[in-house]
Amino acid sequence: MAMSVGSDSTSEDEGIVDINTTPLIDVMLVLLIMLIITLPLQTHSVALDLPQGNPPPSTTLPQVVTVGIDFDNSITWNGQPVTSEDDLQAHFINAAHQPDQPEMHIDPNRLADYKTVAHVLADAQRLGILKLGIVGQDQYMEGQ
Secondary structure (H helix, E strand, O other), X not given: OOOOOOOOOOOOOOOOOOOOOHHHHHHHHHHHHHHHHHOOOOOOOOOOOOXXXXXXXXXXXXXXXXXXXXXXXXXXXXXXXXXXXXHHHHHHHHHHOOOOOOEEEEEEOXXXXXXXXXXXXXXXXXXXXXXXXXXXXXXXXXXX
């Protein structure tokens, strides 16, 4: 084995010029840990007054009004025929001004025009009916 004697690219007088990053990383980790510890905990909470226990069951059944729309676009109010648009609007206004507003069940026939159903729904909403639903959807199910 031969020993290399001669011209080296670095001599013994020159030092290693690379920076030792280990102390720098240690200092940065200590600073990061101190920052995490000193930050206050962020709690995002909203104070709510929730009821305790189960609510009492309702003693009265809600009043239900069924508005039927037949295949020939004739409208009925609880089975009684509605003769005009003014008559239907009067029924909606009377129901909307009751202290305990009844539930409106709209029961359209599958052959009724969409225009008529949409018109009845729009009138109900415009005149202040809040409890409104469409029933009788089982006639639209396939396989029946």
